[in-house]
Amino acid sequence: MAPADPTRSLAFAVLVAVTEKRRTIEDALDAADPGHAAPPRDRAAAHRLAAAVLRRAGTLDAVLEPFLNKAPPSRVRLLLRMGAAQLLLLDTPPHAAVGTVVDLARAEGLHPFSGLVNAVLRRVAAAGGAALDGVDGARLDVPPWLWASWGADARRIAEGLAREAPLDLTLAPGADPAAFGPDAVPLPTGSLRLPAGTRVGALPGFAEGSFWVQDAAAALPASLLDARPGEKVADLCAAPGGKTAQLARTGAAVWAVERDAHRLRRLHENLARLRLPEVSVVQADATGWTPPEPLDAVLLDAPCSATGTARRHPELLHLRRAADLPALAAEQDRLLEAAARMLRPGGRLVYAVCSLQPEEGPERAAGAARFGLRPAPFTPEELAALPEALTPDGHLRTHPGLWADRGGMDGFFAARFVRN
Numbered sequence: 001m002a003p004a005d006p007t008r009s010l011a012f013a014v015l016v017a018v019t020e021k022r023r024t025i026e027d028a029l030d031a032a033d034p035g036h037a038a039p040p041r042d043r044a045a046a047h048r049l050a051a052a053v054l055r056r057a058g059t060l061d062a063v064l065e066p067f068l069n070k071a072p073p074s075r076v077r078l079l080l081r082m083g084a085a086q087l088l089l090l091d092t093p094p095h096a097a098v099g100t101v102v103d104l105a106r107a108e109g110l111h112p113f114s115g116l117v118n119a120v121l122r123r124v125a126a127a128g129g130a131a132l133d134g135v136d137g138a139r140l141d142v143p144p145w146l147w148a149s150w151g152a153d154a155r156r157i158a159e160g161l162a163r164e165a166p167l168d169l170t171l172a173p174g175a176d177p178a179a180f181g182p183d184a185v186p187l188p189t190g191s192l193r194l195p196a197g198t199r200v201g202a203l204p205g206f207a208e209g210s211f212w213v214q215d216a217a218a219a220l221p222a223s224l225l226d227a228r229p230g231e232k233v234a235d236l237c238a239a240p241g242g243k244t245a246q247l248a249r250t251g252a253a254v255w256a257v258e259r260d261a262h263r264l265r266r267l268h269e270n271l272a273r274l275r276l277p278e279v280s281v282v283q284a285d286a287t288g289w290t291p292p293e294p295l296d297a298v299l300l301d302a303p304c305s306a307t308g309t310a311r312r313h314p315e316l317l318h319l320r321r322a323a324d325l326p327a328l329a330a331e332q333d334r335l336l337e338a339a340a341r342m343l344r345p346g347g348r349l350v351y352a353v354c355s356l357q358p359e360e361g362p363e364r365a366a367g368a369a370r371f372g373l374r375p376a377p378f379t380p381e382e383l384a385a386l387p388e389a390l391t392p393d394g395h396l397r398t399h400p401g402l403w404a405d406r407g408g409m410d411g412f413f414a415a416r417f418v419r420n
């Protein structure tokens with residue numbers, strides 16, 4: 001029996017853990033490859049393959065359907081999706097895509113199905129790109145409850161989610177965009193964009209702290225807080241620290257508040273790499289934390305369903321449920337109330353979530369008045385670089401369908417308030 005290819009084995013283990021144990025891709029990779037024993041290239045390839053299967057699962061099933069007489073067992077379906085994804089989405093040569101998945105079927109104890117896997121994938125390979133003709137991938141790849149929740153933007157969002165996300169960087173002051181090579185594109189909002197699949201560790205200036213990784217949309221809420229030198233500012237729910245770094249660069253005195261010890265370590269590491277030791281890092285539940293004195297401004301980047309990041313974390317499309325939202329909304333309200341208490345009268349709050357769900361964005365903002373917060377809408381001047389993200393209520397709303405010709409962006413909602 002041919003040994004299974006390590007990249008495909010790893011990808012399969014990840015897919016099994018995501019679909020059967022409801023793990024994230026990252027957690028599943030860590031469990032399947034403890035201590036990062038696999039070469040970084042294999043790990044990255046496994047991640048890319050698993051992500052492609054999860055991102056386009058509906059499309060892949062529609063392609064496979066005509067070649068199946070009856071529904072295969074779930075693990076066999078995963079193998080078939082892996083094969084079809086390599087053939088149709090990742091440009092893997094047919095002999096490699098089919099042969100490795102057939103070997104994997106045997107290695108995983110699915111011998112009785114290796115003939116079926118071989119026959120179906122050969123037919124998909126023979127059909128080639130034409131297998132995708134007439135398949136409404138945008139509609140099929142998104143669970144119906146999410147599609148319905150995105151209203152008129154659903155199709156554009158789904159089309160954005162179908163593409164791999166580029167790598168966006170926020171540069172430290174003085175870092176030279178030209179050092180990142182000819183493929184690096186400066187974006188109108190200030191981020192620097194590199195092609196999908198760029199390896200972060202290989203970029204110049206990583207160890208020296210010349211940049212941090214942050215989607216172009218994720219960089220907006222902290223800039224919109226407009227913190228100024230000498231102001232006292234809190235970053236609530238701070239790890240891994242992208243927004244803390246932005247705030248610290250303004251010259252404001254920053255408290256970064258994070259509850260989770262493991263994520264706090266990453267925050268410390270990032271701040272050390274970026275040479276931002278002056279940030280006061282606090283391990284605390286933000287709902288119970290009181291600043292030493294009333295604050296001028298607070299950024300609340302609340303925990304959320306994170307559906308806006310599904311380009312980078314396509315498993316979220318499968319893991320999230322509508323039933324998750326009420327508990328998240330209740331926690332977001334508790335955090336909003338706590339944030340309001342931290343502010344001096346006239347102090348500013350930016351509430352942000354990386355969610356596309358109305359329950360976590362506009363519906364939370366609409367109820368903020370009961371915490372003594374009045375709206376301070378963003379202005380067209382502030383969003384001159386991205387006017388399509390300004391809503392009629394003066395909120396920020398980005399989604400993966402925006403900037404389609406430039407590679408899209410994550411979905412974010414942000415609203416600004418002033419404390420009464």
Ligand SMILES: C[S@@+](CC[C@H](N)C(=O)[O-])C[C@H]1O[C@@H](n2cnc3c(N)ncnc32)[C@H](O)[C@@H]1O
Binds near residue numbers: 243
């Ligand atoms: C959306 S992430 C924050 C991303 C971060 N602001 C950044 O830009 O890098 C949410 C974070 O909030 C933390 N968190 C969730 N609930 C919290 C609470 N009640 N108090 C403090 N931190 C909390 C989570 O551990 C997680 O690290």
